Amino acid sequence: MYSFRKSAFALLLILLIVLAGCQNPANTASQGAINGESVSLSSIASVIDKTPEAAGSLSNPKNTSAQLATKTLADNQLTPSLVKVSSSVTMGKVSALRMASAESGWIGGDGWIARTDDGGKHWKIQYHGSGIVKQIFALNNQDAWAVTDKAKLLSTSNGGEHWVLTGKMPNEGFLHFVSKNEAFSGNARTTNGGKNWSTLPVPKQTVGDAYFHDKNNGWAVIQNNGMGIVERTQDGGKTWKIVMGLKLISPLNGAVIRSAGTDDAWVEWIGDYGMTQNSYSLFHTSNGGKNWQTVLANSTAGGGPAPGFQEEFDGPKNQGSSPGPLYVLNHNVAYMGGDCQACDKPNTVGRTIDGGKTWVNEKVSFPGFGGALLAFSDINHGWWICTDNSDPSVLYTTSDGGTHWKKIYTFPRPKQTS
Structure with missing residues (x-):
C-alpha cells in the first residue's frame, strides 16, 4: 500500500512539472544574419583665433527600437542583442554601401542590411530592424559596422551572419574604424568598439565635421574673417596649426575631409548654391599641409565661383552641377561623383590617380x-549605386578603374508613401 501511494505521488509530481512547462516554455535565442603651389600663411594667422574649443557633450539619444530589445547599462553602452532576420523583408532603396573586396560587400536600406559575395549578382539579407541604415564601414571581410538614422551602431565579427547592437553613435560624422576596438566619428573617439565615446577638441568655427586619421593626427576646416582655412593637429586636438588659407567670396556651406595617411588629407569645400547648382573645390596634401594641390574647382552659374577662388578657375573640373560622393582610396587615387538635377542622366563620376595633378x-x-x-x-x-525616390536603385560595377561600368543588379522598387 505504501509502495502504491509512493508511486502515485511520483506520477502526480511528474504531471505537475509537465503542466508547468507547457505554461512557461523556455525562451530560445533568436539569431540572424592649389595647382601644386604652396600657400603663404603668415598673413592668415594674425586674423584667426586659433584657440581650440571642445565640441561639448555628445548626444545620447534614447533607443526606442522594440526589434532590438536592448537594455541600457551606462551612457552609450548597451547589452549586445542578436537580431532575427524576417523572411518577409525585401530590399528597396539603397542608402548605404561598403565594399570589403572585389567580390564581397554590404548595402543597407530602410530597416535592412544585405551582403553579396559574387560582385553584386546575388544578395542575402542579414539584418532586419528599425531605422534607415546611413553608413556601413568594413575593416575587412568579417568585421563591419553599420549606423542607422536612430543613432544605433550595429556590428558583426563573422561576415554579417550575426549583427549585434553595439552602442549609440555620438554624432553624424563619418565613421571609420582603425582596429576592431578603435574608431572615430567626427571629433569623437571610441576604444572599445563603440560602446563608449570620448570627445576630442576642435577649433572654433569648424565647418562640417573634423576628421581624425588616428588619435593624434586630425584635420578641420574653419572660416573666419572671410577666409576659408584648414587646420591640423598632431596631438589629439590639444593644439591646432593653420596649414592652408584662401579668401572666400561667400561663406562655406559645408566641408568634407578624408585621409589616407598620417600626412595625407583630401579636403572638399562646399560653397554657394542656387538653381539646383552648387559650387565646390577639392584640395589635396600628401605632406602634412606644406603644399596643396587644387584637384577640382567647380564654379557654377547658380553657385558662383568655386570656394577659395575670386573668379572661375581655369583648371580641372568635375562633371555635373553639384558634388556627388567622394571616395578616397589612397594618397594617389580618389573618385568623386557629379550630380546634375537638370539632366536626364544626373549621375557621373571622375577620378585622379596621381594625387590630384590630373x-x-x-x-x-x-x-x-x-x-x-x-x-x-x-x-x-x-x-x-544610383538611387531614385520612385524608380529602383541600380548597381553598376567596374573592373577597369571606372572607364567602363556594367549594370549588375536592379533592386526592388521603393515603397511609395502617401
Missing part, C-alpha cells in the same frame, strides 16, 4: 534623381 571625367552617365553611392576595393574594382 583629373579624368569618365564618359558615362546614369539615371537616378535620389543621389548616388560610390565605393572601391582597389584601383580597378568599384561599385556605383
